[in-house]
Structures are given as C-alpha cells and as structure tokens.
Amino acid sequence: MSKKNTPKDEKKTAGREESAAKEAKKNEAAETKKEEAAEAKTAEAEEDGDGEINTDDLFKHRVSIDMTPDNSWFSASEGGLISLKIINAEGEEEFFERVVIRRSFPVTAPDEFLSVREPDTRAKGRGAEIGMIRNINIFDKATVDLINAELDIRYFTPVIHRITSAKEKFGYNYWEADTSAGKVSIVLNNPFSNIRVLEDGRIYIFDMDGNCFLIPDPTKLDRLTYRTIEIYL
C-alpha cells in the first residue's frame, strides 16, 4: 500500500493542505519506515546467509581526493618510480608502493589537474584514481621535480630542431631530423592526419613507430625544415 501512496504524499507536502493531512501522514510514514527496516534486515540476512560474496562491493568506488601537501606525500620508490602516502577520504593513512601520474590536459595545461592513479594491472584491470593535483606548483620543489621526472618519461615528446633531409617516396615521407633526443629517422604515412597544428601554432607530429614529436614554434625553424612541413599545415 505504501508503494501507491508515497508519490501522492510528496505532492501533498508540496501543496497547501499540509497541516490538515499531517497527522495521518506521520502515521503512514512511521509505518513505511518500519516496513523498510524490516525488509532491509531480511534482505541482508538473506544475502549474508546465502554466500560469502557481498555483491554490493561491485558498486563501491574509491573516493578521489583533492591532493595537497597536507594530505599527500610523494617519494621516490626503490624501483625508480613514485610511491605515495595519503590520508584518504575516510581520514585513514594509506600507502601505495607505486602510483601512476597522468595529465588531464597534456597539451593545453600540462601542470594542472594531474590524475594520480593506481597502476593498471592484468589481474585487476584499470587502476582507480587516488586523487587529483589541481596545480603541481602547490607542492615543494623536491616533489615537483620528482613528479616532473616521472611525467617526462611518460610524456616523451622530443622537440624537432631541424629536419636535415626529407624524401617523399611511395606515398611515405622519410625525414632525417635533429631532435632534443638525438638524431632520428622519421617515417610518416598520411602526413595530413599525422601532423597536427594547434591553435597557438605548436605542431605535433606522430610517426609510424609510435613516436610523438613537437615543434614549439614553426616560425623559428630554418628554411628547409619549414618548407618540408609547410605543405601539410
């Protein structure tokens, strides 16, 4: 009976006849509550008795925290990666042997909104987010350096200084280039989709090896290099 009545009740509460029906509703509400409690108890009992697995766990998520120097302490792990100690949302201290840090906006805001996560594993699948760093600069320099070192490994984007030779053959572009990571041979297929120009003029180039290269300011390139990429811009 409560099923049918409840929606109506709500409407009435919103309406003007509040005081008139108050008494009656109180009684009803009390009844409903009792029923609910009883039902919930039996349900729990059933589940507890039924098996060792509580299916509710499937829908439980870690609460991502807003990371500040007051609740998160990053340190270098023995394996050369990053360990983390936090005070989690429940106020408990937690330690992670290894965390993974990802940029939310690797292109437009590399220092902001860093997502600190548990690593993905084959056994457990995608790792959960432990927390987010709003801006890396709220941490002390040592921490910033530590995090940036990790990010530099993760977001490996050599800067192209100069293209020393460019050939187009069989529909592929073969470039030799000097980059911040040394001399490389770049092979591009479909340059029109693999050379991306951002609104601020930066150019990202993705080659067939899975490399990603950056040209921060194409106007500062030498003539040959600029002419090589010019036709794709």
Next chain:
Amino acid sequence: MKLMYEMPEADRAAYDAAAAPDEILMYCVPFNVLDEKFVKGWTAVTDRSIFCILDGKVISSYDLTRCTVFSTEVLYGNCAFYGVVDGTTTLICQFLSGRNLPRYSVLVQACEDLAKKRREAREPGKPVENKENEHFCPKCGRPFIPGTTICPFCRNSAEVYKKLWGLTRGLRFMLFFPLIVSVVSLAIQFILPAIQRVAVNDYLTNESIRPIGSVFEDKHTRAFLLIFLAIISIDLVQRILGVIQSRLSAIAGNKFTLMMRTLLYEKISTLSISSISHKSTGDLMGRITGDVNAVQAFMTGQLPSLFTQAASFILALVFLLIINPIMSMFVFIPIPFVVWLVRKFWSTMQNRNRKNWVLGYHVRLFLQDVLNGIRVVKSYGNEEREIATFNRRTDRHAASTESNALLFDTFFPLLGFVTRIGSYLILFYGNYLLFKGTMNYGDLHQFNSYANIIYGPLLWITGIPRQISAFLTSLGKVLEILEEQPEVADINLPIDIDIEGDVTFDHVTFGYDSYNPVLEDINLTVKKGEMIGVVGHSGSGKTTLINLLMRLYDVTDGAIMIDDVNIKDISQNALRSQIGVVLQETHLFSGSIRDNIKYAKPHATDEEVIAAAKLANAHDFIVNLPDGYNTMIGEKGYSLSGGERQRVAIARALIHNPKILILDEATAALDTETEKLIQDAINKLAKDRTAFCIAHRLSTLRNADRLIVLDKGHLVEYGTHQELLDKKGFYWRLVMAQRQDSGMLDKADKLLKAKQAQATA
C-alpha cells in the same frame, strides 16, 4: 616476429663478461629510449637474469629469482617494461611502441615463466617462438607498407619482374605484339621527314624544274606524285597500325585485369580467416580493384609508351647526328636547363596544388561536420560562429586557388617558350649555314622535325621512375596475396563424412598469437543431440571456442574430434556444410529474402524455404510483407529490423538441416517475446542435433542440457543449471550479478520511498 637479435660486438662482449659461462641467452630485443634520449640498447633475457646493455656496458641487471610480475605500459610516445623486483615495481627499460610492443608482450609472459621455473629449479625449456609478422624491414629498419611485408626500399625488383613474367603466361603474345607494332609504326614515322626533304630539295626549291607538256607525261610530276602518295600512304599505314595496336592493347589489358582479379578473388576466398582478418576489407578491395588497375595501366599504357619514347629518342638522336653533328649540339645545350626548369615548375605546382587540395578538403570536412550536426548548432545558437569559421576556411581556399591560377597562367606560356630555345638556336645556326650554302632547305626541314621530336621523350622520361615505383608497389601488393599460403589447409585426401554430432575437445589450447593463449587445455565431450550453453564474461574465449569448432582457425595444441574423427582430417567443405551458424552480427546479402535463406543450400525448394522460415518463426512476418519472400533487402529494398534479420539468419542456418548448430548470441538483439518464440523453435530443433549456444542473458539458456562456464580461457565449470547453482561457484556468481541488476532497481525504489516518507514526517 624476431625475439633473438644479434647484438653488435661491443655489446655482446659486455654481455659475455657479465653472464655466467653456463647461462643460456633466451631472448634479446632492442630498447630505444633512456633518459629522454633515443638510444640503441639491448634487453637480454637469459635463463636466470635480465641484462640491459647499452654502448658496450651492462647498465642494469636483474636476477630472475627476485622478480615476480612483469608488465608493459603504453606511455605517450614510447612504452615501458616493468618488473616487480623484490616486491618493488621497477622500470627496466623504455621502448618504442610501433616497433617493439608485441616483442615485449611476449617477453612479459616469457620472463614470468622463466622466473617461476628458476625459482622452482626447473629446466628453462625452449624460447617461445612467435609467428606474427614483423612490421619493419629486417634489412633497413624502415616500416613495411602497412598491412604488407613489402619494404619499398629493399624489394628485389628483378624478382618481382620475374614473377610478373610468370603471370603473363598465355597473354604474352597479346601483350608484347602491340609493343612491336608501335615501334614499327614509329620507324615509319621517321621516314616521313626524309621524304619531305626530298620533296623540298628536289622539287619545291628546285628552280630548274619547269613542267613541259602534259602533266602526266612529265617525269618530274610523276615523281612528285609518287612522293605525295608515299606521304599519304605512310600516314595511312601508321593509323592502321595504331588501330591494331590500340585494339590489341585493349583486349590484352582487359584479359590481364580479368585474370588478375579472378586469381586474387579466388585466392582471398580460399585463404583462412586468420590471414584475412589481418587485412581490412578496404585494403583487400583496394588490391582487387585499385592495384590491379594500376598494374594493368602500366602494362598496357606506360610500358608501350616507355618503349616508343625510348625508341623515338634514340632514332631522333641518330638521325640528328647523321644530318649534322655540330648542329645537334645546339639541340642538346639547352636540354639540362629545360629539363631542370620543367621539373622545378611542376614540383612547385604540385606542392601548391596539394596545399590547395588540403584547404579544399578542410572546407568539405567542415561542411560535412556542421551540416550533419546542424541541429546541434542551431540548438546551441552557434550559427554566427560557424558562419565565421566557414568564411575563414573558404577564404583561405579561394586565395590559394587564385594564386595558383595566376602562377600557372603566367609561367606555363613562358615554359613553352623556354622549351623551344633549342629550335631557335637551330633556326639561327641553320640559316647561317643556308646563307653560307653548306646546307639546303630540305636538310634543315628534316633536322628541325627530328629536333622537335627529341624533347617529348626527354620530358616524359623524367617522370618514369615515379611511375615505375608506384607500379612495383601495386604489383608487390597483388603478388603478396597470390603467394600467401592458407594457414588452415586441407590435408591430402581429406575425408567427407556424414556428421552424427558427437563432439570432443581434447586438451585444446589456442591463441591468435602464440604468447597470448585465448583458450587453454579445454576438455569436453558432447553427445549427439545435446544442447550446450556456453557462458562467461566477454573475452573469456566463448566465440573462439566456436571458431575452432568451425575450423576457421587451427588449434595450437590438442585436437577437436567430431564422431571420433579429428576435424583436421575432414574436408573443410564437408565440415562447414554440416554446421549451421547464427552470429550476433547478422550479415544478409543484398537480394531477396528467399535468396538469403537459400544461401546455405542453393537448390532448396520453396517448400523447404517456407519450412525453415516457419521453424525460425520468420514465416509470419515475411508473408505480411507486400512482396513476401521476394522482398528485396539491402540498401534500396526493405530494411529489416534487428529481430527480423536475426530470424532470417536462423532460417538460413536451418535450411540445410545441420547436424551441429551454433548460436553465437543469436537472440541477443531480440525482445523477450520474440526470443521466446525462437527459443521454442530451437528447442524443437535441438532434439536431433548438437547445439552450442552462447548467450549473455542467462535466461536464454534455461533449456540447455548442460552449461559450460569459461573464464580467461579456462573451462572452470560444467554441468546442468541446477548442478552449477548448487555448486555456488562461478556460474552462481554470474546469475547473482544479473539478478543484482534487477534487484538494484527494486532497492533504489525502496530507498526513494523511505526518503519521501522521512520528508513527509
């Protein structure tokens, strides 16, 4: 895929110094990145440790007994290889994803295996082998043309030509006769200026000739008429030869294309699914149509031109030198300059045109994007912004088009002038000789004709290397398919058996890649007439199990037996014609419903078609269509709903009365009522045939005789529905999780009510 590279000497020496003398090198693969620099290092895995070697030094090493879990992670621009050493995750090395990710995926498994064996003091066994194709040329390191194993730099052209020669068998005469004809026709063309010279020298400019008496009696007039006739007949013969050549070329080209296409299509059809699934449909279509066309165009168009152009160049050169060696110098002096200028002009134009094309492409892309989303644009009131963007793009395109047109219209006429520089020089020098009296009009005329001929081939030949390389690439792609060996092949003398329906999986292991088994050690015996439900999470290997039963792939280890005969011994034709399959993604061919149902049994009578449709509960909806069973389906015909398509597909599977029926999520797209109808049909059918039924919705399987539960490639449970429920294992959990879904709704309902009650109180 290569898992054992040869290290350079210095690195090898470093390895030898670091490793124990009886250590066995199992794998050696490159790593590419260290400290934000590109490097050429090696990761060497032995039976007891991992070494990272760079520039003749071992930069790090790990004892396998201390390592447990290994993993790879795709980063941005590179990948990382991690190992858990003494319980701490450690970055072992970084490498490039495109080149080495598959290699390190193998290494992850292999290292874990080796570490485990080492800890248990077992033999390391043999290194894992991987049959997957490389994507990079082993010789030069450059990437192959995607989807192929052709390196455009290292391919052996001679070999490709040899294979092409083999392919032309039966058509050789037709393909090469036109070449001869065109050369003959060309040679005749060269006689023309010589005759013209005679006409000019002996008659037109010969003042001593004056017609005397009757025109027909005069010997000069007769000779002149003869010359006149010769010129006409040469022209005529040339045109006739031209017609013959074109006709032969057309026929030969067409036959060649037809033959290549048929060969390719036959080959693709007989290739196993495993080889085809590596290539996209678009790629295969491209090879059958585009690449074959390119090869044909070269054989019948560019190759004869190459012949004639080369021949005319040589002939013209010879004649020029014969007539006047000194004057020929004047022809050649401007050639380098002219060729350079023409190439420069065209490459500039090409770049500009390409850029123009890109700008136009951006405009089209924008239009497509915005017009498709016009409702979104309007509902957000963003018309102004989109108009501005469109204007900006069209303006840029218009500006580029204009500047290109201006450049072309200015320089193209100038280019024409420049190419004639040689002629002016000849004219100048020739006239000088004329005045001096060392040359006559006829010779000058003949010389000038040949000089004009020589420029054509020269300019044409500069474009040839590009055409040849495009042709070789297309030919390579075609040959690659023609030479591929089907992985799943019939044995010699396969058996055609009438299947009864007993199926046995005997220690079946299978992986699409050897390092990543999808199914491991599956053992199962199914009696004829049983209905087996296959249950498991997505990715647990359900569909793979079915693919193996149909022998779309061959098992890696173990055997599948039907009626105690290994399916490898049964001919693929006999096997598949006795298995009926309904997949989740139904593909119906364009044509009528009747044709589609008859697809599995082309000679079926209409009665059989109706019977099958009735069994699949499709009959009622079909007869209610205006065209009944003759309803055309496909783009321009009637479009069937998901449930209707599925029922037609089931009818198609039933019509040849298969002994084994496979339903892979066949009823997932149907509403509960239709599903029930089909379930009833299936239950009827399944009585005298073996059925395998994959379903996510577990309620679909309530009538199955037995259920098998797969998890991560292992058969974890099997038994009847009730047995499995009593077991409270994996299946029970799946059932509970599905109940939870509906249970969650009830719970949310209750919570809401409680809250409302509180609010009222």
